[in-house]
Amino acid sequence: MNILKSLAAVALASVALSGVAHAADSYRFAVVPKAMNNPFFDLARDGCMEEAKKLGNIECIYQGPVEHEPATQAQIIDDLITQKVDGLAISVSDAAAATTMINKAVEAGIPVITFDSDAAESKRSAYVGTDNKEFGKALGEELLKLKPEGGTYGMISGGAAAPNLALRVDGVREALKGSKWTEVPGSPTFSNDDVTLAVQQAGDLKTANPDIAAIVPVGGWPMFAPDGWKNFVEPFKADVASKKLALVVADTLPVQLELLRDGYANALVGQRPHEMGVVAMQTLLKLKKGEKVDEIIYTGLDRVTAANVSEFVK
Known part of the structure; x- marks a missing residue:
């Protein structure tokens, strides 16, 4: 009986450790748009959410100012730093205000990338988006x-x-x-x-x-x-x-x-905002794992006129 109890205890400990390891490998990445009332960023949100679901161990947090307000965006980033999220992807409203918050996040050990709009002089690791x-x-x-x-x-x-x-x-x-x-x-x-x-x-x-x-x-x-x-x-x-x-x-x-x-x-x-959301999750995950990423990751452009619009409407 003692042997059985000991084996059971080892099994339970193994399950517990497995749970801890799984939790340690799960990440909360925040996507911060310029404004949540801009439908452009809805597509970046969708890409983020879909890729997080596909990866399985990622939670995509989509949070930003309702309207285009750089001061509010800076405050939201500060709040996310306090919450100790595992990574930040930011579409920069105001380069000066965002740089201060980005540098603060990096100093707190949080990987930061920008998407759509960059703060090139900040300590962000990469920019994902349009040239x-x-x-x-x-x-x-x-x-x-x-x-x-x-x-x-x-x-x-x-x-x-x-x-x-x-x-x-x-x-x-x-x-x-x-x-x-x-x-x-x-x-x-x-x-x-x-x-x-x-x-x-x-x-x-x-x-x-x-x-x-x-x-x-x-x-x-x-x-x-x-x-x-x-x-x-x-x-x-x-x-x-x-x-x-x-x-x-x-x-x-x-x-x-x-x-x-x-x-x-x-x-x-x-532009390709959905792809920005997808690549943002992939890039933050690589950074969190200590992998190297390209500093600039362009997602491409599409040119549409009356001659080819039907292809895009599909």
Whole structure:
């Protein structure tokens, strides 16, 4: 009997140790978007959740400010550090504010990567997402294809302190440098990722510049409010069809693809936010295991026009 009891005790101890080992190999990774009311980040969230489920030992925590508020994002990151999450993936709203929090997390032993928007001067281990300078250049190149004869154009941006958006604006300007395109005064406008405000700013650009030949939002915000975007475009829809007014917009969310198909834009240049969420989980897991990762991991771009939109709508 004593032998049986001893064997049982060993078996129980083995199970307990197995449980401890399993718990030690389970991780809580947090994805922090710029704003949770931006549908772009919903796709990154979905990628994160799906990959966490696939990996099996990962919990994806999706938490960020409801609206684009850099100070709130910084506070959320600070709270996640206090909670001792096992890793952070951050889309940076304000490089200065985020760098302080990123460095604090790294000093606390938490691996940090950025996605979508970088803080290159911080202690983050890697950036996962779009080459934003090339993204901006692609927007400018699509505009040149549509209207090589040029004209005046205006851009709509999001947060004034967002480093990824500043790179896109620079990229558009670089692509159009030396062409017959001229940027209107007051461009870019800053919508702070507010979709309603972005639609209003498109209208304001057209009102202030009646002969404007192109509007280029460097993020998809105005099209994320499809009814508002349709109301803006409708009076000029014939001009859009004839390319008198070219609408070249960033991102390729499903609602945007449908609007392009229906004649409410001329071209879209899209990112791959779902892939960002997937790769963010994979990268944080490698870092947690002590493996090396590439510092820059680009997820690619898609260019969509009326000629190929049907392939993407599928």
